[in-house]
Amino acid sequence: MKILAILGASGHGRVIADAALSSGLWQLIQFYDDAYPTLQCNGRFPVVGDSAALAASGLPTVVAIGDNVRRLEKQQWLQQAGLPIATVCHPSAVIACDVVLGDGCVVLAGAVINSGAQLGKACIINSRAVVEHDCELADAVHLSPAASLGGGCRLGTAVWVGIGAAVRHLITLEEFSIVGAGAAVVKPVLTRQIVAGVPAQLIKMNK
Numbered sequence: 351m352k353i354l355a356i357l358g359a360s361g362h363g364r365v366i367a368d369a370a371l372s373s374g375l376w377q378l379i380q381f382y383d384d385a386y387p388t389l390q391c392n393g394r395f396p397v398v399g400d401s402a403a404l405a406a407s408g409l410p411t412v413v414a415i416g417d418n419v420r421r422l423e424k425q426q427w428l429q430q431a432g433l434p435i436a437t438v439c440h441p442s443a444v445i446a447c448d449v450v451l452g453d454g455c456v457v458l459a460g461a462v463i464n465s466g467a468q469l470g471k472a473c474i475i476n477s478r479a480v481v482e483h484d485c486e487l488a489d490a491v492h493l494s495p496a497a498s499l500g501g502g503c504r505l506g507t508a509v510w511v512g513i514g515a516a517v518r519h520l521i522t523l524e525e526f527s528i529v530g531a532g533a534a535v536v537k538p539v540l541t542r543q544i545v546a547g548v549p550a551q552l553i554k555m556n557k
């Protein structure tokens with residue numbers, strides 16, 4: 351029986367668990383969370399230990415932490431501890447055969463990733479998100495549900511694109527920038543800028 355360990359007993363973690371089981375590649379899910387032993391279950395799934403126990407387990411692991419920077423840091427720590435890092439794709443996701451997915455990426459139900467796209471480590475391509483052809487995503491990017499990137503976009507480390515946002519083709523979103531829910535991005539977004547609206551405008555900086 352193949353066991354998948356998920357670090358982070360969150361709602362996002364349960365979505366990953368469901369995708370992993372649906373894919374048929376794993377038969378059993380074990381959650382790990384630093385709130386263990388106070389926290390013993392995540393929905394119908396057991397929480398069986400904290401991150402130190404996970405590091406010693408040797409199990410294939412995916413990190414289910416929504417915060418982009420923390421997710422990447424935890425994944426790097428687990429990789430240094432020698433754990434194999436899994437990639438989870440829901441069977442309803444459509445992923446072109448030449449797409450490159452880094453370790454620890456999750457591609458959730460109904461997502462589409464088209465030809466020539468390259469994703470770094472620990473990216474979340476959430477439900478029904480679209481990554482068009484030739485996009486380049488650095489590590490720890492999160493495309494929220496139904497967010498869309500036009501062809502040839504470049505996203506830096508830990509960029510977060512909010513739910514339902516659309517990014518015009520060939521746009522660059524620099525590292526640690528955030529695109530608000532429902533935005534339409536038609537101009538480049540600089541490092542740590544938070545943009546929102548239609549068309550998207552700077553609203554504040556991501557400190």
Ligand SMILES: CC(=O)SCCNC(=O)CCNC(=O)[C@H](O)C(C)(C)COP(=O)(O)OP(=O)(O)OC[C@H]1O[C@@H](n2cnc3c(N)ncnc32)[C@H](O)[C@@H]1OP(=O)(O)O
Pocket residue numbers: 476494495511512513528529530531532533544545546547553554
């Ligand atoms: C499975 C999942 O759930 S994945 C996660 C899905 N969630 C998302 O996608 C959320 C994305 N986050 C957002 O859209 C957030 O509102 C952010 C990051 C853009 C801004 O959040 P905050 O820094 O907390 O900003 P805050 O709420 O204080 O708003 C600041 C101003 O921007 C406006 N604003 C905030 N978000 C948006 C938005 N998406 N579109 C337009 N205006 C916005 C606010 O109305 C406010 O305006 P005001 O100053 O005139 O009152």
